[in-house]
Amino acid sequence: MIDSFPFDEWNLEEISAFWTFGPGGSTGTYVMTVLGIVLMVGSIIGWVWLENKKLSAQAALLRAAGGMPAPGGVPPGPGPSQPPLAGPSTHPGE
Amino acid sequence: MASLLAQAPAVEDQLSLDSAILAEQFYFWTVVVMWLIHVGFMAYEGGASRRKNVMSTAMKNILTIAVVTPSFYYFGWYIYGCFQHGGPAEGHAGPAEFEGFCGATAPWSDAMGPNLQDHISAVFFLAFLLFSWTTGSIMSGAVIERIRLSAYLILTTLLGSAVWIMDAAWGWSSGGWLVTNYGFHDAIASLVVHGVAGAFAFGVLLNLGPRIGKYDREGRARTFRGHNTHLTLMGLLLIFTGFYGFYAACLVIQSTIQPGWLNIYLSPTTLGAIAFVITMGWAGGFTGGWFASKGDPFWTLSGGLAGVISVSAGADVYHPSLAYILAASGGMVAVWSGLWIERKLRVDDAVGAVAVHGVCGFYGVFLVGIFAGGFPTGINNVESSFGGQLMGMLAFFPLAFLPGFIVSWLLKKANLLRVPPEVELEGLDMAEFQADFFPEFERVPETIVLPTGEEVESAPVLLEAFADANGHRPGVAVGEERRLR
Numbered sequence: 001m002i003d004s005f006p007f008d009e010w011n012l013e014e015i016s017a018f019w020t021f022g023p024g025g026s027t028g029t030y031v032m033t034v035l036g037i038v039l040m041v042g043s044i045i046g047w048v049w050l051e052n053k054k055l056s057a058q059a060a061l062l063r064a065a066g067g068m069p070a071p072g073g074v075p076p077g078p079g080p081s082q083p084p085l086a087g088p089s090t091h092p093g094e
Numbered sequence: 095m096a097s098l099l100a101q102a103p104a105v106e107d108q109l110s111l112d113s114a115i116l117a118e119q120f121y122f123w124t125v126v127v128m129w130l131i132h133v134g135f136m137a138y139e140g141g142a143s144r145r146k147n148v149m150s151t152a153m154k155n156i157l158t159i160a161v162v163t164p165s166f167y168y169f170g171w172y173i174y175g176c177f178q179h180g181g182p183a184e185g186h187a188g189p190a191e192f193e194g195f196c197g198a199t200a201p202w203s204d205a206m207g208p209n210l211q212d213h214i215s216a217v218f219f220l221a222f223l224l225f226s227w228t229t230g231s232i233m234s235g236a237v238i239e240r241i242r243l244s245a246y247l248i249l250t251t252l253l254g255s256a257v258w259i260m261d262a263a264w265g266w267s268s269g270g271w272l273v274t275n276y277g278f279h280d281a282i283a284s285l286v287v288h289g290v291a292g293a294f295a296f297g298v299l300l301n302l303g304p305r306i307g308k309y310d311r312e313g314r315a316r317t318f319r320g321h322n323t324h325l326t327l328m329g330l331l332l333i334f335t336g337f338y339g340f341y342a343a344c345l346v347i348q349s350t351i352q353p354g355w356l357n358i359y360l361s362p363t364t365l366g367a368i369a370f371v372i373t374m375g376w377a378g379g380f381t382g383g384w385f386a387s388k389g390d391p392f393w394t395l396s397g398g399l400a401g402v403i404s405v406s407a408g409a410d411v412y413h414p415s416l417a418y419i420l421a422a423s424g425g426m427v428a429v430w431s432g433l434w435i436e437r438k439l440r441v442d443d444a445v446g447a448v449a450v451h452g453v454c455g456f457y458g459v460f461l462v463g464i465f466a467g468g469f470p471t472g473i474n475n476v477e478s479s480f481g482g483q484l485m486g487m488l489a490f491f492p493l494a495f496l497p498g499f500i501v502s503w504l505l506k507k508a509n510l511l512r513v514p515p516e517v518e519l520e521g522l523d524m525a526e527f528q529a530d531f532f533p534e535f536e537r538v539p540e541t542i543v544l545p546t547g548e549e550v551e552s553a554p555v556l557l558e559a560f561a562d563a564n565g566h567r568p569g570v571a572v573g574e575e576r577r578l579r
């Protein structure tokens with residue numbers, strides 16, 4: 001039987017206690033729980049904030065462009081573009 | 095003889111450990127197989143979305159895991175363990191105050207971390223966590239192409255870590271009040287997972303509204319062309335594969351505690367019995383879906399899913415032939431109800447999730463009342479009955495629908511539910527990721543199918559729909575629009 005782990009010095013409760021920053025219901029597990037919940041709630045708030053920023057910026061860009069590419073058409077940015085299908089005409093005389 | 099008797103306690107300990115480890119392995123592998131459900135949902139929804147929304151759609155499925163996993167760990171599992179009587183028990187100060195399962199569900203308990211003396215709690219939790227992801231993914235498909243990612247994440251957290259697990263505590267545990275009082279029977283979660291997620295999604299869709307251009311001025315439905323139907327069908331087949339893990343994880347096995355396999359209510363069944371039902375269920379569902387939709391590929395495969403959901407509630411007791419017949423009816427119900435929801439209710443459910451999961455989830459529980467009444471359910475061994483099934487349906491519809499409707503209404507009021515219309519028209523991927531995710535492929539004009547069946551270029555249709563909804567064309571101020579007209 002492979003018995004390299006010092007079971008004579010560590011019983012099962014002690015192993016669990018070490019792995020979990022303290023046995024169940026201890027200060028260590030409470031602290032870890034609170035920290036985890038803070039990360040979870042903070043990340044959800046962060047998602048809302050960051051996405052709102054991205055969407056607002058893109059919507060403002062599209063409104064300011066005086067039109068927008070055809071839905072499903074070539075997106076703005078590097079590469080060939082296509083004329084807007086909507087918005088005030090930019091051609092003189094029209 | 096004395097020496098043999100002296101060895102008996104050691105042998106008993108070894109058997110007990112082996113039994114626990116076998117159960118641990120069983121649940122672990124069901125979790126691995128159930129991952130395929132989420133791979134499948136991502137492929138399914140990604141294929142059903144237009145090219146401009148592919149990554150936004152996939153990201154919802156991926157981040158479902160990022161939000162439901164911690165929220166289920168911190169709150170959801172506790173709800174399942176401690177709310178089986180409806181609300182927390184009288185005098186309840188915290189899960190640590192309770193003996194037994196409730197006491198093991200708090201995130202700081204011994205059972206919720208590494209514990210060499212507990213081989214079951216962690217994997218049992220994980221199996222339920224995968225069910226939670228599934229509820230989120232069911233809603234995910236219905237809302238694609240216009241919901242904000244962050245709004246979806248809030249809603250899926252609520253659904254995956256509070257709503258569905260509350261109904262599971264009430265009606266999908268041996269000690270739930272619906273089970274012990276009314277014999278409610280939903281063995282493989284027709285209603286508690288699928289029906290509830292569908293009802294929640296329905297509440298969200300009412301506030302979210304249809305995609306721009308979905309309905310014409312007369313209210314007739316147009317059809318968007320998903321960018322890759324092959325991917326959608328492959329996704330569905332992956333979901334089907336994962337369902338075998340889902341089905342298996344709904345059973346209980348630990349031979350030193352109970353002989354043989356048990357359903358979630360601790361009534362006896364076998365793995366073979368549910369495998370019969372799920373497999374015959376696919377056959378019946380595909381058949382029903384094919385005929386009801388006159389051979390439409392999407393609805394044929396969705397019919398398979400609907401068929402299985404329709405027979406899941408009684409999968410521990412149904413004869414395979416009965417499962418085949420009932421699943422065929424479920425496949426038909428999904429198609430008819432899906433078209434009714436789209437065309438009569440004018441609710442834009444992008445993948446038919448409300449019909450397939452919601453309607454067929456409730457239908458499955460209804461069928462148990464007819465075809466499996468009299469079977470003892472739960473620790474009180476109350477017989478299942480049509481009345482008991484009806485009680486479960488009446489309890490779970492508001493439990494699911496109201497939170498979805500109310501929270502999505504609040505998000506809508508805060509202008510955080512839906513992307514700006516200009517962004518929706520352009521495609522969500524540009525706003526969210528500033529990229530097109532098929533850079534090597536030339537763009538072709540996006541198309542849309544009119545109510546007449548004619549397929550046309552979508553740009554003029556969508557721009558007109560945008561103008562109708564917003565009072566001006568994209569990029570044109572309202573005053574300027576009046577001047578131009």
